[in-house]
Amino acid sequence: MNITRASHVALTVSDLDRSIGFYERVVGLVLTEREGSTAYLRGLEEACHHSLVLVASGDEPRCLRLGFRVFEDEDLHALHERLATAGHDPRWVDVAHQGPTLHVDDDAGVRLEFCATMDTVPRRLTHFSTYAGGSGQRLDHFQLQSPDVASGRDFYCALGFRISEYIARQGEPPEGVFLQRKGNPHDLVLFTGPGPRLHHTAFTTPDVHTLVRACDVAGELGLGRNVERGPGRHGPGHALFVYLRDPDGHRVELFTTHYQVMDSENEPVRWEPGDPRIAIPWGLPAQSSWHEEATVFAGVPARTPASYAPMTLERFLAS
Numbered sequence: 001m002n003i004t005r006a007s008h009v010a011l012t013v014s015d016l017d018r019s020i021g022f023y024e025r026v027v028g029l030v031l032t033e034r035e036g037s038t039a040y041l042r043g044l045e046e047a048c049h050h051s052l053v054l055v056a057s058g059d060e061p062r063c064l065r066l067g068f069r070v071f072e073d074e075d076l077h078a079l080h081e082r083l084a085t086a087g088h089d090p091r092w093v094d095v096a097h098q099g100p101t102l103h104v105d106d107d108a109g110v111r112l113e114f115c116a117t118m119d120t121v122p123r124r125l126t127h128f129s130t131y132a133g134g135s136g137q138r139l140d141h142f143q144l145q146s147p148d149v150a151s152g153r154d155f156y157c158a159l160g161f162r163i164s165e166y167i168a169r170q171g172e173p174p175e176g177v178f179l180q181r182k183g184n185p186h187d188l189v190l191f192t193g194p195g196p197r198l199h200h201t202a203f204t205t206p207d208v209h210t211l212v213r214a215c216d217v218a219g220e221l222g223l224g225r226n227v228e229r230g231p232g233r234h235g236p237g238h239a240l241f242v243y244l245r246d247p248d249g250h251r252v253e254l255f256t257t258h259y260q261v262m263d264s265e266n267e268p269v270r271w272e273p274g275d276p277r278i279a280i281p282w283g284l285p286a287q288s289s290w291h292e293e294a295t296v297f298a299g300v301p302a303r304t305p306a307s308y309a310p311m312t313l314e315r316f317l318a319s
């Protein structure tokens, strides 16, 4: 099936101009084009037509689908057969600026979109004089909140995803899993929480100075409160990060990319739940909004897991 990477995401927004401005000026993405009520954006190094699709809508902000690439169109047919054999309902769809495209819902109802090709556009990587905000380079991964991480892990591993790191007590179901296809620690992260919901979409940024610049630009534009968490250092993956909320509350992460993990002998790294280095090796825990707020998927009700009591900044300070 040869899924190659996390590729693109489609989100609804309430004010398209406002959202385009946020992603161009604060995150530093490039507007490829705007067609009616839809805007297509991409990172500075991306030659694909879009990695972020914004669709104007008067309804509650939501995620329409998560996009992944496969290597060739032949792989789409193999994926279709595999999914149909497993009892899922894959469907061929026409999507603007993409080649043959397959839709399927994962076992939690998350709409997935697979394609092998997309319209191409010039990379802007060396257009240094046009860099803005956080200089978002490329889409790297998605993180989902999931009421049943083990079930989600099994679904994606059956499609060929590999586990790079995970959070679990020895011999118990995981509380979080980091799944990858492209050879760095994650294309898709599943974390226990009310879901399925999209917790964040992550774009790479060149360096820590650029993370700070995104925060400075947000502050200058009166969006300082949209800087939700960080800058800080991740435990799993070890990257430096900052989390921003866009004007509709969709969360976007800018981070300084990852280490390489692609050899078959690489054993998944296990993190012990409760180890404070998981969430934040230094500094303070994330505020409650980071744990509790996320983007719903269109038409998919979220379910709260039986036990969900993350260590929030508020609880940490109260203790």
Ligand SMILES: [Fe+2]
Residues within 6 Å of the ligand: 141, 143, 200, 202, 253
């Ligand atoms: Fe992330």
